[in-house]
Amino acid sequence: MSKATKGGRRISRREFLGVATAGAGVAFLGACGGGGGQGGGGESYRLYLIVGVTGDEFYTTMECGAQAAAKELGADLKVQGPEEFSAAEQTPILNAAIQANPDAILIAATDVTAMIAPIQSAVNQDITVVLVDTTIKKEEIALAKVSSDNVLGGRQAGEALAKQIGEEGKVMVISVKPGISTTDQRKQGFEEAIEKYPNIQYLGTEYCNDDPTQAASITTSTLRSNPDLKGIFGANVFSGQGAGTGVRQTGKKDEVSVVAFDASPTQVEDLRRGNVDALIAQHPNDIGNTGVRIAVEYLKSEEEPAKKQITTGFTTATRENLDKPEVKKYLYKAEC
């Protein structure tokens, strides 16, 4: 009887406890997930690093490099990122970071056009912005840009793939999605390199939307329609991983050469097993490290850096040189 008349505005004890627990849980997560540096000493600069997408070992390695530099320089660095590599997902995160009023924001922009407005609003609020990895069309609004020379990297990949397939045969590119400065430049560099080989037939570029499963199915279906496909260039971590998986699935790893950009642990495993033949590893650790240094240097000295566009290098990893220390240190990490 009493249950039946309960349907008013009164909240039962159980429900109250439920809400209180949820609230406490949220508060607890906020407190412990927030890490240290919550209003610490007056000297230390507060920085935010907003990556392109979480869970991508390229960005994880960048985070490691950035954290190392922050620790050395006594700055407080918080890292955030969207679940999906898209401007619609990254913008709310950037906006929230702006609200936290840091001294500087390092950001890997997820779209060359769409992120201009949100980044401009950070600049308008006197927050120093450093572009890391990907860039926007209006680069000049930021303090500096640190990235790999992706056109050069693409060319390197093109040369490597050409060598692998004996300079003849059909090749294709699997990339993320158009509109991302870095992968577009790699594709451009690759195409430039490939053009020099008259016997190499370029089938074009397919986009996997940063999903390795999609990259794998693109690979397997292209191999079905072009059984004489000899080479694939995967333009980033997930594209490369997916291409390797696809090649493995069709059992064609001896006939198809795959050159992939980036060197995540899965890709390195693929390299060892022969699903992939060469990896063009960027130096994201250096990108993160340099980005933090430039930001802190500017915050301290208020002088603009002499070089506003810094490019970092590449290391080509093959099965043969994989374990040499000078190559090993550039392989990406899944955690710092």
Add this chain to the structure above:
Amino acid sequence: MADTKTPQEESRVGRLRAIPGFGSAFIFVILAGLVVGFSIMEGTAFLSAENFLTVAVDASELLLLAVGVTFVIITAGIDLSVGSVLVLSSVIAAQTMVALSGTPEQVHSYKFPNQEVGIPLGIAAGLLIGLACGLINGLLVTKLKLTPFIATLGTLGIFLGTAEILSGGTNVPYVPTAVQSVIGTRNLLGFLPVPIAIGMVVVILAILALHLTQFGRYTYAIGSNAEAARRVGIDVERHLLKVYTLSGFLAGLAGVIDLARFNTASVGAHTLDNLAAISAVVIGGTSLFGGIGTIVGSVVGTFIPAVLRNGFVIAGVQPFWQEIAIGIVLILAVFIDQRRRSAEERM
């Protein structure tokens, strides 16, 4: 029997519940709790008009999708294609603007002599496409008698694929920047961003439509019992057609706003918007079985994840923990709300 009410208390509660949207009061309490919690933790970084405005602007597109989907779900249907309609509308709007604002040479050098014609026509095109997509969904559900889940799952792919074909898979470049400065990032009266203003107008109109018009009554009726509605003389098919068209139109509007905010049509994004919109609607208290739901609930349901994400980023919570926390809060919020609902219904 401490719980029995006097007749006066009963009628007071009854009158409260008669206010449109009050049934979702508890979800609002949760949202308020989150706001208070984050304000205590982060102070003025979180609790500021500027922060709330940016959260609202970032949530403005999802809000439109959620409002449209609310109508659909109340009829016991579903619309999975809203994200794709958004993308297709923004692509067509963008391409129309680019095509009509100047010759290719002019446009490629960022000059837009005819943008006063190009931009409004582009917006109109985007809205029309949204309308058309909604109409297609409605026809598939009413004429071909497909279940809404299947129908909109199919159109999800068809609309997105069409957008990708039209745009070549790339984000549409050379969109006149006036779209962004006049609509996307402009503040009315000095402080109210245009996307929020549009969202507010839509929400108010939707509340009026759902709770005070025959259109709204028919929506609830069909959701509660489609057969009974038919026998009472309601043209169920015609009404469903209108409901799906409305959902498509609002998705088209969201697409235009997306174009205005980012100055490009983002073809690769919005893949999970349908799930986010449906989650928002369900958190807000709308039943997937139809017949129950409010616009206010959907508004609150849109803001709960948005506030959570915003608060967590300001607090510096590691991104992966954020997802866990959001999932837990969602489950708790809906669970508690449903328990109150079933307790109410047992009367």
